[in-house]
Amino acid sequence: MALLDKPELRFSVGNLPFGIHYSWIVIGILATVQIFASSISMAAGIMVPPLNDPSGDFDWSLGTIGLVIASYYLFGAIYAPMTGWLGDRYGSRWMLLAAAIMYLISMFLLSQVTQVWHFFIFFGILLSLTQSLAMVPLMAAVSGWFRRRLGLGIGILWGAGGIGTGIMAPLMGGFIEAFGWQGTFMLIGGVGGGIMLCLVPFMRNKPADLGIQPYGARETDVAAIQRDKEEERLRQKVFNQHTRRTKPFWNLPLIHGLGCAGHGTILIYLIPMAFERGVFSSLASAGILVSIISMVSVISRFVTPILAEQYGTRRMMATSLSIQALTVMILFWAQDAWVFYVFAAAFGLGFGGEWTGYLVINRQYFGDGPMGTIYGWQTTGALMGHAVATGLAGLVIYATGSFEVVLGLSVGFSAFGVLVIALLDDTSHVLIPDWENDVVQSSGLNPVAGAIGAVGDDD
Numbered sequence: 001m002a003l004l005d006k007p008e009l010r011f012s013v014g015n016l017p018f019g020i021h022y023s024w025i026v027i028g029i030l031a032t033v034q035i036f037a038s039s040i041s042m043a044a045g046i047m048v049p050p051l052n053d054p055s056g057d058f059d060w061s062l063g064t065i066g067l068v069i070a071s072y073y074l075f076g077a078i079y080a081p082m083t084g085w086l087g088d089r090y091g092s093r094w095m096l097l098a099a100a101i102m103y104l105i106s107m108f109l110l111s112q113v114t115q116v117w118h119f120f121i122f123f124g125i126l127l128s129l130t131q132s133l134a135m136v137p138l139m140a141a142v143s144g145w146f147r148r149r150l151g152l153g154i155g156i157l158w159g160a161g162g163i164g165t166g167i168m169a170p171l172m173g174g175f176i177e178a179f180g181w182q183g184t185f186m187l188i189g190g191v192g193g194g195i196m197l198c199l200v201p202f203m204r205n206k207p208a209d210l211g212i213q214p215y216g217a218r219e220t221d222v223a224a225i226q227r228d229k230e231e232e233r234l235r236q237k238v239f240n241q242h243t244r245r246t247k248p249f250w251n252l253p254l255i256h257g258l259g260c261a262g263h264g265t266i267l268i269y270l271i272p273m274a275f276e277r278g279v280f281s282s283l284a285s286a287g288i289l290v291s292i293i294s295m296v297s298v299i300s301r302f303v304t305p306i307l308a309e310q311y312g313t314r315r316m317m318a319t320s321l322s323i324q325a326l327t328v329m330i331l332f333w334a335q336d337a338w339v340f341y342v343f344a345a346a347f348g349l350g351f352g353g354e355w356t357g358y359l360v361i362n363r364q365y366f367g368d369g370p371m372g373t374i375y376g377w378q379t380t381g382a383l384m385g386h387a388v389a390t391g392l393a394g395l396v397i398y399a400t401g402s403f404e405v406v407l408g409l410s411v412g413f414s415a416f417g418v419l420v421i422a423l424l425d426d427t428s429h430v431l432i433p434d435w436e437n438d439v440v441q442s443s444g445l446n447p448v449a450g451a452i453g454a455v456g457d458d459d
Helices: 022-037 044-052 062-090 092-111 116-145 150-202 229-243 247-276 283-311 313-332 337-354 358-366 372-400 404-421 435-443
Strands: none
Touching (some): 022 116, 022 150, 044 062, 044 283, 062 092, 062 229, 062 372, 092 150, 150 283, 247 337, 247 358, 247 404, 283 337, 313 337, 313 358, 313 404, 358 372
């Protein structure tokens, strides 16, 4: 396939302008993908008012909308381990191509929605697969491009995604009001899918594909090598067997689920709550709330992975979840626009740090291995948290007609996550330093160091 053929680049990857390492090209590609792939779910609250509008084209109840959005997260939770495994097996380049094609298809179909069952299939089933392909294997692949300074790379990546969501949220609201539902999703789908397809020829699975070492590699480090498919599959199998024997393998998805349940209910129901209290009257103005959350979260998205390298990811995760829980208390008394704006700014700090440290803590716990499957299970936990919280919140609002119980649920989920974080192992040493010895014993292959030490180790 032409898109996947390695292009004859007009420059040497070893001599990019200004001495740029190709890992930063990969970060730029993935950041662009996240702007489009993650913006739909992060700004899903923008879709609720037009779907709920009695005088609009849909007039669906909040309970119905909540359940369908919950199905998006539920199917995403099912897909995540699968797409993570596929990424480990076939590489991030194939996953980017699949994500681009699915983005074009699912966004076009979403633009044609007229019935609830359409929304369920096109948004709940197809678009969730699109995001899973774009998020899980591509994010997990970042780890292999950095020997050191992984936190900086992840911070830049997630920070760019936050800026994209901050721009897309009010833009989507304005587009829906100006061009209607169909025009909005056809436009965003065409532009986003086209850009993602254009990036495929420049994507690489790992540094060894270009004959270079990961960013931050030193002469004393074990050199990255190009392995055949059978060896890669054996390493993937053995690595996953070892990770499943550790407590963090099971605890991290639970923490991710609780954290996402805590902020997921807010992201979906904040705008409907503001409309219900008469604070805003247009989607474009209400979308500013999501923009503030996203833009402020850029700070914590960028800083959290870097600080996690230096001071430990557990501490940063607990701090972020605590901020996320405490700031929701503001909404119990919010009746004016300025209060909602203050909340959005404060909440954004906790929200941005809650979920951006997982790639770092994976390196700290599990060293250097194929991370797609393990990150897929963590994403499953996150999306299950979103699904349960979104569906439950929709039913609570439908049954009680009040948002206060939903706010209480958000606080409770985040607070419980802080307690589970306290049960995690210390991140100062790799938990499975000798996993590649089993690969050698199984195949007689030459060993390559499987654990390079904790990410923060710059010695």
